[in-house]
Each structure stands twice: as structure tokens, then as C-alpha cells.
Amino acid sequence: EAQVTQNPRYLITVTGKKLTVTCSQNMNHEYMSWYRQDPGLGLRQIYYSMNVEVTDKGDVPEGYKVSRKEKRNFPLILESPSPNQTSLYFCASSLREDYNEQFFGPGTRLTVL
Amino acid sequence: KQEVTQIPAALSVPEGENLVLNCSFTDSAIYNLQWFRQDPGKGLTSLLLIQSSQREQTSGRLNASLDKSSGRSTLYIAASQPGDSATYLCAVKKDSNYQLIWGAGTKLIIKP
Numbered sequence: 001e002a003q004v005t006q007n008p009r010y011l012i013t014v015t016g017k018k019l020t021v022t023c024s025q026n027m028n029h030e031y032m033s034w035y036r037q038d039p040g041l042g043l044r045q046i047y048y049s050m051n052v053e054v055t056d057k058g059d060v061p062e063g064y065k066v067s068r069k070e071k072r073n074f075p076l077i078l079e080s081p082s083p084n085q086t087s088l089y090f091c092a093s094s095l096r097e098d099y100n101e102q103f104f105g106p107g108t109r110l111t112v113l
Numbered sequence: 114k115q116e117v118t119q120i121p122a123a124l125s126v127p128e129g130e131n132l133v134l135n136c137s138f139t140d141s142a143i144y145n146l147q148w149f150r151q152d153p154g155k156g157l158t159s160l161l162l163i164q165s166s167q168r169e170q171t172s173g174r175l176n177a178s179l180d181k182s183s184g185r186s187t188l189y190i191a192a193s194q195p196g197d198s199a200t201y202l203c204a205v206k207k208d209s210n211y212q213l214i215w216g217a218g219t220k221l222i223i224k225p
Contacts, residue, residue, distance in 0.1 A: 004156070033212075042117060042202070042215030058212065090156060098209040100145065104156035 002027045006091050006105035013081055014113050021076045021108050023091030031097045032074040033058065034066065036087040037107075043090065049074055050097050081112040115140045117205055119216035127224050128195055134188040134219050136203035141181045144206040148177050148188050151200040151218065160201075161188070193223045 004025045013019055025032065033048035035058075045058030049068040063085055065077040074093075078085060091105040116139045126132050136146070148160045161170045161177040163186065169178040176189040190197055200220045204213040 009154075040122070040217055042204070042217050043213075044215075045212050048212070092157075100147070100162055100206075101159060102157075102213075104158075106154055106156045 004105040025093040029093035117216040123220040125222040
């Protein structure tokens with residue numbers, strides 16, 4: 001089954017404790033991205049990647065890091081999480097950046113105390 | 114800067130009614146507009162995509178329209194069912210290589 005998976009699905013952590021949210025797709029997609037969703041706001045892009053070893057900042061990259069060492073994986077790293085990073089995070093992938101259809105993961109609900 | 118607004122933020126209607134969800138955008142120079150459905154714990158699913166040259170798209174009981182000149186799109190849901198309960202998001206793309214700009218969504222509840 002073609003899908004985007006994220007882990008963990010739920011995470012409660014404390015300020016300053018490094019964490020990684022994994023994202024994996026099995027569709028051989030070139031383009032992957034991370035979004036965060038907050039109440040009353042639309043999805044905002046954090047980082048995106050157009051292919052292996054190619055990443056770039058989205059609208060809200062501060063406090064996040066990403067890597068793309070393999071085509072299928074695009075982990076989101078929070079080196080020192082803060083409470084304002086409490087949010088619902090989505091990973092998405094598409095065949096290419098200019099391809100209209102995006103596939104979304106189920107989301108990771110992160111709470112930083 | 115493109116801004117996308119969806120009003121109302123929440124809507125509750127009885128089963129069987131036809132309904133319209135609204136999406137407005139500030140810059141009419143768009144490449145396409147998409148409507149998505151968001152179910153809790155299941156991510157987002159694309160429902161309809163309208164290219165800038167199109168006026169509407171239909172899929173089953175769903176019909177999406179686009180009026181670029183007025184900066185508006187509507188999603189029409191016919192004969193609503195409880196299974197239609199979800200949050201509906203619209204997103205616009207400025208150019209083929211640009212990211213999507215998202216509205217905050219309308220949470221729809223269909224009462225049996």
C-alpha cells in the first residue's frame with residue numbers, strides 16, 4: 001500500500017530534550033516536506049526537500065532541522081524543543097515539487113512542557 | 114503576500130442538507146486551488162483540484178468552483194451524510210514550483 005508513515009504519532013516531552021520525528025514514504029517520491037498545524041492557522045511549511053541531499057527552508061524553519069540521506073526518509077529534528085513547538089506535525093510527499101498530488105502522513109501530535 | 118481565509122471556522126448541519134463551504138484568497142494570480150479533507154488521526158486527503166484556467170471540478174457529491182477575479186472558491190456538498198464530518202481545507206498554489214498556501218479550515222459536523 002502506498003503510504004507516508006510518521007513516528008511517533010503522539011509525543012509529550014520537556015523543554016530542551018532533543019527529539020526526532022521520523023517520516024518515511026514507499027512511493028519513490030522525490031519531493032518531501034514537513035508542515036505544522038496550529039489552531040486557527042493554516043498548515044505552515046517548515047522544511048522541504050526536492051531530492052536526496054537537497055533541503056530548503058519553508059516559512060517557519062526556526063528551531064527545526066531536517067536531513068535527506070535516503071530518498072524514502074525525511075526526519076524532522078528538534079534539537080532543543082520549546083513549548084511554542086507544541087503542534088500537530090504532518091509529513092507529505094509527492095512525485096516532484098511541481099506535481100499536484102501530495103500524500104500526507106497521519107500526523108504527529110507533539111506537546112512540549 | 115497571498116492569504117487564504119475560510120469562513121466559517123465550524124459548521125453543523127442536519128444530515129441530507131446541501132451545503133457550501135467558502136474559501137477566499139487575496140491574490141488572484143494563482144496556479145491552482147485544491148480542497149482537502151482532514152480526518153482526525155488520518156492525515157489529509159485531496160478531494161478536488163481546480164487549475165487556474167478552470168471554473169469548476171466535480172467528484173461524486175462534491176463540486177468545487179473557482180472565481181479568480183473575486184478571489185473565491187466554494188465547495189458544494191450535496192445530500193450531506195454523517196461520514197462527511199471532517200475538517201475541510203483549501204490551499205492555493207502561486208506557481209507550479211511554489212508551495213501551497215493554506216486556509217485554516219472549516220470543521221464540518223453532519224448530525225444524523
